[in-house]
Amino acid sequence: MKTLVLCVDRDDDIGVKTGIKGPLIGREDNLAAALKLGLADPEDSDVNALLSAISIYDGLAKEGQDAEVATICGDVRVGSASDLVLTQQLDHVLEEVRPDRAFLVSDGAEDEAFAPI
Numbered sequence: 001m002k003t004l005v006l007c008v009d010r011d012d013d014i015g016v017k018t019g020i021k022g023p024l025i026g027r028e029d030n031l032a033a034a035l036k037l038g039l040a041d042p043e044d045s046d047v048n049a050l051l052s053a054i055s056i057y058d059g060l061a062k063e064g065q066d067a068e069v070a071t072i073c074g075d076v077r078v079g080s081a082s083d084l085v086l087t088q089q090l091d092h093v094l095e096e097v098r099p100d101r102a103f104l105v106s107d108g109a110e111d112e113a114f115a116p117i
Contacts, residue, residue, distance in 0.1 A: 003060055004099035007053035007071040008106045010086065011078050013037065013046045014071070022073030023089040025096060030054055030069050045107035053105040068097045 007030070014020055018036040034050035041047075050071060057069035072089040074082030 001066065001100040002098065003065060003067040004093070004097050004102040005053045005057045005060070005067060005069040006090075006093070006102050006104055007049050007069070008074075008086065008104065009046050009049070009071060010074040010082050010106075012073045012075050012082065012085075013041075013044055014050075014073050016076060017041050017044065022071060023093050024071040024073075025068065025093060027054060027057060027069055030071055033071065049105055049107040056103055056105065068099070070097060 009015075009022070012022075014024075014033055014037055015022065017040040018033065020033050020036065024030050024033055030050055031054055034047055034054065037044055037050065038047045053069050053071065057067055060067035070093045072086050072093060074086045075084075076082075
């Protein structure tokens, strides 16, 4: 059973502050984004969300589980505009990773609003 650790950046702080475009698939891409975002804005809560997602992924991998970590990034126009971008990126991630289950990681209620989608 493959597990996807999915980090959601609904307002695209990653893209706005670093120029990195989502989706990010894999540990290295997510770690590079966390580092670049942390250097650009150390207080951005998305840094913690990225690192938390990587940590969860690392724990699963250490246990020998089949897992992948990915981050999807929305749009600064939070709401239907950002959710449309998120769904497009999610479709791409699901097609590439083909998980059986997922863990959702976010930095708060705003990102968690995407969970039903």
